[in-house]
Amino acid sequence: MTATQPYPLMMTRLGLAALASLGAACAPVQTTPPSATRTAPAVAASEAAPAPTACPQDLAAIARCLSGQDSAGAFYLIAMPTTWNQRLVLHAHGGPALGAPKAERSVEDLERWSIMVRAGYAWAGSTFRQGGVEVRAAAEDTERLRQIFVQHVAQPQRTILHGQSWGASVAAQGAGMFQRTADGKRPYDAVLLTSGVLAGGTRSYDFRTDLRVVYQYLCHNHPRPTEAAYPLNIGLPRDATMSQNDLQARLNECLGLNKPAAERTAEQQAKVKTIADVIRIPASSIQGHMNWATFHFRDVVQHRTGGASPFGNRGVVYKGSPDDAALNAGVLRYQADPQAVARFGQDTDPTGRIPVPVLTVKGVDDPTAFVELDAQFKATMEQGGSGARLVQTFTRHNTHSYLSDPTYPTLLTALLRWADEGVKPTPESIAQQCPANEAAFGKGCAFLPDYVPAPLASRVYDRTRP
Structure with missing residues (x-):
């Protein structure tokens, strides 16, 4: 995986x-x-x-x-x-x-x-x-x-x-x-x-799409408001220069993942808890799954499915945050491309x-x-x-x-x-x-x-x- x-x-x-x-x-x-x-x-x-x-x-x-x-x-x-x-x-x-x-x-x-x-x-x-x-x-x-x-x-x-x-x-x-x-x-x-x-592949990675949109709802830095917007379900644009270290720095900026929980700010710890509760993953795995939802998603979209994304979150009702209504109203929504899904499923x-x-x-x-x-x-x-x-x-x-x-x-x-x-x-x-x-x-x-x-x-x- x-x-x-x-x-x-x-x-x-x-x-x-x-x-x-x-x-x-x-x-x-x-x-x-x-x-x-x-x-x-x-x-x-x-x-x-x-x-x-x-x-x-x-x-x-x-x-x-x-x-x-x-x-x-x-x-x-x-x-x-x-x-x-x-x-x-x-x-x-x-x-x-x-x-x-x-x-x-x-x-x-x-x-x-x-x-x-x-x-x-x-x-x-x-x-x-x-x-x-x-x-x-x-x-x-x-x-x-x-x-x-x-x-x-x-x-x-x-x-x-x-x-x-x-x-x-x-x-x-x-x-x-x-x-x-x-x-x-x-x-x-x-x-x-x-x-x-x-x-x-058409089911195993759904939660990573969810992770991308919930993280962006909470953190607004992947991409930043000053950067060109793109659909999060493509991972990254083809010509993006982001590195793994760059991504890690953004995660640490918002969530303090490089610190013990006791040393995070109250806001950082609240966001970590929301992600862990909503996506149903341990906090220790956020970094690894975000790597996948960024770099591997780009690989899939650019090199396996013809530039269209097989990943989507249309119809998902997220649960477990302090305000689920606001979360569901605020997260970005994407529909997986049918041909991309078929092509990805054929392989995976x-x-x-x-x-x-x-x-x-x-x-x-x-x-x-x-x-x-x-x-x-x-x-x-x-x-x-x-x-x-x-x-x-x-x-x-x-x-x-x-x-x-x-x-x-x-x-x-x-x-x-x-x-x-x-x-x-x-x-x-x-x-x-x-x-x-x-x-x-x-x-x-x-x-x-x-x-x-x-x-x-x-x-x-x-x-x-x-």
């Missing part, structure tokens, strides 16, 4: 690096119909073999690493544990970052997900060929990396497609797009979606047609990808005919970028048993199995087997849609 949130330590370290090169990506939107599936194309003859490279320090003693750049321009990194369990985890990263891809991104991803290698899995991750919000292109890059692994590294007995955050939407799309290889086999045996943005909305087992996990207090998004994904899978192939799990965690070390090996073991033996896990069985992994990977089991998320409409305001 975004690697820009400032709250968890890991998210801060990785998110700032990902945002350092905020800029414009310019590849065209994909035109494959959402219902289409493809035979995974044969890997291009021009795909060179990966070259040996140094592993991150915590894996150097137990793995060898390989890296390269594929024919589309994406960098990638592969880690092969010395003691390999013959399983490959193919990783689709979150974010997305804006601007040209950098090899460092895959290093950061491997560092974060080193638990996979320490648990015996091979790991492969792509930077994707470009920055920006283009899901199907990222799915193609991920499939290309799988083929590079098979051709040049090893033939795994099982391949698990793993998507994290925004990358969960990439994995969900990719699992539906690529259902057979040229020889008739399935490219992916199972799918693991962690902390996922799973309601599709999951179809719910996945032919292999799918396991998800999310912290119930995830401040970035709301837990209610998973309720929407369940409905999508059921509508697409794949409901029986989905098991959702939830944990007590309040973080987004990483939950805990024992969580992921537990999920992978349950998922592979489902793929290998046909034994479908339950949230209860997964919760019961997790403590056995704490001896090897440390404490951190926090599954809530009885938790059921509320519908997305209970968290994000309904609105008039094209």
Whole structure:
């Protein structure tokens, strides 16, 4: 979803690096119909073999690493544990970052997900060929990396497609797009979606439009009255020179986000509380979500949807402020462009047609990808005919970028048993199995087997849609 949130330590370290090169990506939107599936194309003859490279320090003693750049321009990194369990985890990263891809991104991803290698899995991750919000292109890059692994590294007995955050939407799309290889086999045996943005672009980002208009109602500085006005649902005009630091300065000016709550003025704290109560997000995540509603919205509008915005707030009735009547009368209103919505949805909305087992996990207090998004994904899978192939799990965690070390090996073991033996896990069985992994990977089991998320409409305001 975004690697820009400032709250968890890991998210801060990785998110700032990902945002350092905020800029414009310019590849065209994909035109494959959402219902289409493809035979995974044969890997291009021009795909060179990966070259040996140094592993991150915590894996150097137990793995060898390989890296390269594929024919589309994406960098990638592969880690092969010395003691390999013959399983490959193919990783689709979150974010997305804006601007040209950098090899460092895959290093950061491997560092974060080193638990996979320490648990015996091979790991492969792509930077994707470009920055920006283009899901199907990222799915193609991920499939290309799988083929590079098979051709040049090893033939795994099982391949698990793993998507994290925004990358969960990439994995969900990719699992539906690529259902057979040229020889008739399935490219992916199972799918693991962690902390996922799973309601599709046409619904997952509604609250960020709400954030922009409520913030502007309260603060009047994005844009300022002395600056040229523009529709807030485009993020920024194409030629705007605002940087992430510029935006942060404006947020601090109005809300004092750079200060502890006790050091903010009464006016600043009142505005922070209004935003948190109306948009239903923690104050600590305002900065990150405003980054998305500014820079990523511009990327979507300028490079994915032909200059028109797929985001709108027409018909929203905001609640939770000191004066809701004044707020609803005063916020700017926008209608999403129907063609932009269709174009954006074609690329980003999951179809719910996945032919292999799918396991998800999310912290119930995830401040970035709301837990209610998973309720929407369940409905999508059921509508697409794949409901029986989905098991959702939830944990007590309040973080987004990483939950805990024992969580992921537990999920992978349950998922592979489902793929290998046909034994479908339950949230209860997964919760019961997790403590056995704490001896090897440390404490951190926090599954809530009885938790059921509320519908997305209970968290994000309904609105008039094209």
